[in-house]
Every structure is written in C-alpha cells, then in structure tokens.
Amino acid sequence: MAERILLSPEDIRRALVRIAHEIIERNKGARDIVLVGMQTRGVPLAKRLAAIIKDIEGFAIPTGSLDISLYRDDLSRRPLKPVVHPTDIPVDITDKHVVLVDDVFYTGRSIRAAMDAIMDFGRPRTIQLAVLVDRGHRELPIRADYVGKNIPTSRSEEIKVYVTEIDGEDKVTIVTPNRGGAV
Amino acid sequence: MNSAEQTARAAMSETLPGLSTPVWQHHHVLDLDDFSREEIDLVMETAEAMAEVLQREVKRVPALRGKTVVTMFYEPSTRTRASFELAAKSLSADTISLDATRSSVTKGESLLDTLRTIQALGADIIVMRHQYSGAPYIAARHISASIINAGDGWHAHPSQALLDIYTIRRHLGDLADRKVVIIGDIMHSRVARSNIWGMTTMGARVVLCGPPTLLPPGLKEFISRFWPAQVTVETEIEKAIKDADVVMPLRLQLERQQSGLIPSIREYIRLYQLNEDRLALAKPYALVMHPGPMNEGIEISPAVAQSTQSVIEEQVTNGVAVRMALLYLVAGRKNN
Numbered sequence: 001m002a003e004r005i006l007l008s009p010e011d012i013r014r015a016l017v018r019i020a021h022e023i024i025e026r027n028k029g030a031r032d033i034v035l036v037g038m039q040t041r042g043v044p045l046a047k048r049l050a051a052i053i054k055d056i057e058g059f060a061i062p063t064g065s066l067d068i069s070l071y072r073d074d075l076s077r078r079p080l081k082p083v084v085h086p087t088d089i090p091v092d093i094t095d096k097h098v099v100l101v102d103d104v105f106y107t108g109r110s111i112r113a114a115m116d117a118i119m120d121f122g123r124p125r126t127i128q129l130a131v132l133v134d135r136g137h138r139e140l141p142i143r144a145d146y147v148g149k150n151i152p153t154s155r156s157e158e159i160k161v162y163v164t165e166i167d168g169e170d171k172v173t174i175v176t177p178n179r180g181g182a183v
Numbered sequence: 184m185n186s187a188e189q190t191a192r193a194a195m196s197e198t199l200p201g202l203s204t205p206v207w208q209h210h211h212v213l214d215l216d217d218f219s220r221e222e223i224d225l226v227m228e229t230a231e232a233m234a235e236v237l238q239r240e241v242k243r244v245p246a247l248r249g250k251t252v253v254t255m256f257y258e259p260s261t262r263t264r265a266s267f268e269l270a271a272k273s274l275s276a277d278t279i280s281l282d283a284t285r286s287s288v289t290k291g292e293s294l295l296d297t298l299r300t301i302q303a304l305g306a307d308i309i310v311m312r313h314q315y316s317g318a319p320y321i322a323a324r325h326i327s328a329s330i331i332n333a334g335d336g337w338h339a340h341p342s343q344a345l346l347d348i349y350t351i352r353r354h355l356g357d358l359a360d361r362k363v364v365i366i367g368d369i370m371h372s373r374v375a376r377s378n379i380w381g382m383t384t385m386g387a388r389v390v391l392c393g394p395p396t397l398l399p400p401g402l403k404e405f406i407s408r409f410w411p412a413q414v415t416v417e418t419e420i421e422k423a424i425k426d427a428d429v430v431m432p433l434r435l436q437l438e439r440q441q442s443g444l445i446p447s448i449r450e451y452i453r454l455y456q457l458n459e460d461r462l463a464l465a466k467p468y469a470l471v472m473h474p475g476p477m478n479e480g481i482e483i484s485p486a487v488a489q490s491t492q493s494v495i496e497e498q499v500t501n502g503v504a505v506r507m508a509l510l511y512l513v514a515g516r517k518n519n
Contacts, residue, residue: 067232069232069246070232070236070244070245070246070274070511071244071245071246072246075246075247075250075514075515078515080206080207081206081207081225082207082225082229082511082512082515083225083228083229084228084229084232084233084511085232086231086232086235087232087235087236088235116245117244120239120240120241120243120244121239121240121241122240
C-alpha cells in the first residue's frame with residue numbers, strides 16, 4: 001500500500017480560514033451559528049473553525065460534538081470495538097443555523113444519520129455541512145455547503161485525515177492499494 | 184462517511200492489521216466472571232453516552248430499530264424489569280414482556296420450550312430472570328438469540344454489578360484500591376457474587392461482612408483460589424467498615440429467621456444494621472449503596488438511607504443507561 005500526502009498543515013489551515021469566511025458570509029454574520037463537530041476528527045476541526053470565526057467576528061460561537069453510532073442504519077457494519085463517543089450539544093439549536101463539520105465526505109450516510117440526530121435536539125432554521133475533504137461516491141442526495149478540497153478517488157482508495165489534537169500532526173493523505181489487487 | 188467510518192468499513196473485512204483482537208466478544212451476558220477490564224471499561228464508556236441520551240428532550244435513539252427484546256421473568260421484579268424495558272425502548276427496540284407466572288409456563292411448559300417459542304417469534308435478545316442458578320446458561324446453549332442474565336437464583340446479577348461499578352466511578356473515579364464493604368446475607372446474594380467478580384477485575388478490594396451463618400460454605404477456599412489479595416471476610420461490622428470507600432448493605436430476607444440462620448431480626452439489627460455511628464467509621468465521602476428493595480430499619484437505618492452519602496436512587500437511574508449499553512453491545516455481536 002502506498003500513502004501519498006495531499007494536504008500539508010498550511011493547506012489545511014488555509015482551507016479552514018476560507019471555510020470560516022464562507023460560513024460568515026453565507027449566514028450574514030455569525031450570530032445564530034452553532035458548529036457541531038462529528039466524532040472523532042470533525043470535533044477538533046469544528047473547534048478550529050470556531051477559533052477562526054472568533055478572531056474575525058470578535059465573539060465566541062457555541063461549538064458541540066456529535067457521535068452518530070446510535071443512528072447508524074446497519075448494526076452489522078459496526079466496528080469490532082464499538083466505542084460511542086460523547087455527544088454534547090451545548091445550546092438549544094431551535095432556530096439556529098447548525099453547521100455540521102466532518103473530515104471526509106464520502107457516501108453521505110454519516111451525514112444522513114447526523115441530520116436525524118440533530119433533529120432530535122430541536123428544530124434548527126438550517127443545517128449546513130462543512131467538510132475538509134470531499135472524495136465523491138455519494139449514495140444519497142446530500143451535498144456539502146463548504147468544502148476544503150475536492151479529491152476524486154476510487155472506492156479502493158482511502159483518504160486519511162490526521163489532526164494534531166488526535167494524531168500529533170496535520171496532514172491529509174491518500175492510501176492506494178498496490179496494483180495486482182493484493183491488499 | 185467520515186474517516187472513522189472508512190476505517191470501520193475496512194475493519195469489517197478483518198484484514199486491517201492491529202484490529203485482529205476484538206475487544207467486545209460477548210454474544211451473551213451471563214456473569215462478570217468472563218469479563219475483562221477492557222470490556223467493563225467499554226460498557227462504562229458506552230453507558231456514559233447512553234446517559235447523555237437520557238438527558239435529552241427526545242430520550243430515544245434508533246440504534247436497535249427492528250430488533251426485538253423479550254423480557255422473561257420467572258421471579259417477581261419491579262426495578263430490573265422496568266429498567267431493561269425502558270432501556271430497550273430508548274434504543275427503539277420492540278419489546279415483549281413475558282410474565283412467566285401468567286403464561287403457559289403455569290400450564291407446565293418447560294423453560295426450553297418457552298425459549299424456543301420466543302425465538303420462533305423473532306426475539307433477538309432475551310432478558311431472563313430465573314429462580315434457579317444456571318438457568319440462563321442452559322438457555323444460552325440452546326438458543327441463538329442473545330441471553331442477558333437479569334438474575335439467576337443465588338448465582339449472578341451482572342447488570343446490577345455493572346451499574347454499581349458505574350455509580351462508584353461517577354463519584355470516586357477509578358476503582359483501583361478502593362475498599363468496598365458488602366454487608367449481610369452474602370450466601371443468598373447474586374448481587375454480591377457478581378460484584379465480587381466485577382469489582383476485583385476493576386482493582387477494588389472487597390470486604391464481605393455478615394453473620395457466619397449467612398456466609399457461603401467454602402468461601403475462604405474460593406477466595407484463596409481466585410482473589411487472595413483482594414477479598415477478605417470480616418464478621419465484625421465496625422472493623423469491616425473502617426476507612427471504607429463504599430458501603431453496601433444487602434436486603435435481609437425476613438424468612439431467613441424462620442429457617443434458623445439468624446436468631447432474631449432484632450439481634451441482626453443490633454449487630455449488622457448500617458446506622459450513622461457505623462457509617463462514621465468509613466471515609467467521610469464514603470458512598471452508601473443498596474441493590475434494593477430496601478428494608479429500611481433492618482439492614483439500613485432510615486437516616487443512612489436518606490443521607491447525603493446515599494446514592495441508592497441514583498443507582499436506579501444509572502441502571503437504565505448501563506442496560507442500554509449492554510443491549511447495544513450484544514446486539515452487534517453474532518453468535519459463533
């Protein structure tokens with residue numbers, strides 16, 4: 001297997017700064033925005049976006065975390081160690097603009113589950129989606145509102161996002177299986 | 184699909200290096216004697232997520248949608264049964280509750296026939312309480328649905344022990360080197376047995392205290408075989424409670440007096456009731472726990488039961504989250 005770097009720490013930083021500006025512009029300010037990071041790597045990304053928005057707008061916006069394990073549509077696809085990470089939605093989201101933050105946007109099934117979960121917490125005015133990487137291959141009619149980088153992939157490849165808070169470094173890589181099919 | 188899920192999907196093919204040993208392997212939950220520390224930790228972590236769900240306005244997640252959970256109780260119970268049913272409903276499972284005192288069991292249907300019927304109806308998880316020790320083990324051997332033991336005879340009550348561990352962790356953190364004193368009718372207590380397995384696995388020291396007639400025969404040999412460094416027996420309550428972190432009196436079945444195991448209830452109260460003076464010998468922050476139902480005024484004084492150190496009501500609340508965790512974890516494991 002070959003692992004190749006697609007985004008450097010500086011690329012990631014720039015992408016997040018751009019997304020933060022887009023979120024503010026699209027929502028005409030940051031007043032009613034709640035950022036919700038999806039476990040696990042969406043959580044630190046949401047916190048970074050919140051910090052950038054605070055620098056721009058001058059005030060802190062509520063930031064939470066969401067684990068969608070309990071909303072998955074297929075139990076048998078569960079990992080061998082099925083850890084359910086904490087969910088923390090710090091404010092009432094009714095009439096807010098909820099921005100879901102995830103690292104990799106792929107089939108769209110996680111996002112569908114996340115929208116179901118968000119609806120259980122209240123009735124937001126809108127739900128928007130910010131992702132660091134969109135790798136394509138959607139299986140549901142869902143699109144992202146803010147994309148750090150579009151990376152066309154094949155299904156046999158894997159996109160890996162590393163963030164300092166969890167992995168000790170910032171980078172995005174693509175893992176390609178060796179030719180010949182042996183994985 | 185995020186990167187966590189990409190990894191999860193890859194793990195399903197079981198070719199990913201480093202994931203060859205699954206942490207959760209229980210298709211059934213029969214007792215805690217076959218639980219590792221990692222598995223108990225996973226139950227605790229999952230229960231914390233479930234506790235958050237129970238705090239929400241909509242106290243329900245779709246995790247077990249389409250699954251059927253049957254509670255099958257051959258013995259009366261209020262809290263355990265209600266707790267499991269609420270747990271199953273909070274996970275969106277369909278629940279059927281079978282009262283064995285009012286079903287065809289009274290017409291002489293055998294345990295296995297009843298279980299097979301329930302399985303034929305499509306049960307995925309059977310939560311079972313039975314007056315005979317070992318009954319859930321027989322069930323587990325013959326049935327492909329998951330069996331969760333909700334109490335069998337004097338033998339085991341794993342979900343109660345797990346909710347006790349969960350409650351202690353919420354207040355005192357790690358159980359390592361904590362002193363837990365269990366007082367009273369150890370002999371007939373499935374709660375005590377499962378707690379000894381679970382709490383020693385988590386590193387606690389357990390002191391068993393009660394009149395010699397209410398301690399199981401062969402206890403000393405059992406202790407020296409399995410937990411020589413962690414479990415001790417002390418018949419004098421003052422010595423047992425000294426510097427304890429957790430004090431847990433057990434329900435005294437009033438018929439124990441008729442069977443001659445204790446001379447009188449009054450003497451039991453004098454020698455073994457947890458009262459304020461005795462509790463004062465424990466650490467100042469010590470927790471008072473009780474598996475319920477309580478005989479206030481017998482094994483525990485009303486003042487202690489209602490004191491600020493008592494977490495007895497909280498045990499009941501925590502029970503739902505812990506049982507949600509167990510249902511969720513067994514639901515994803517295939518029988519092999």
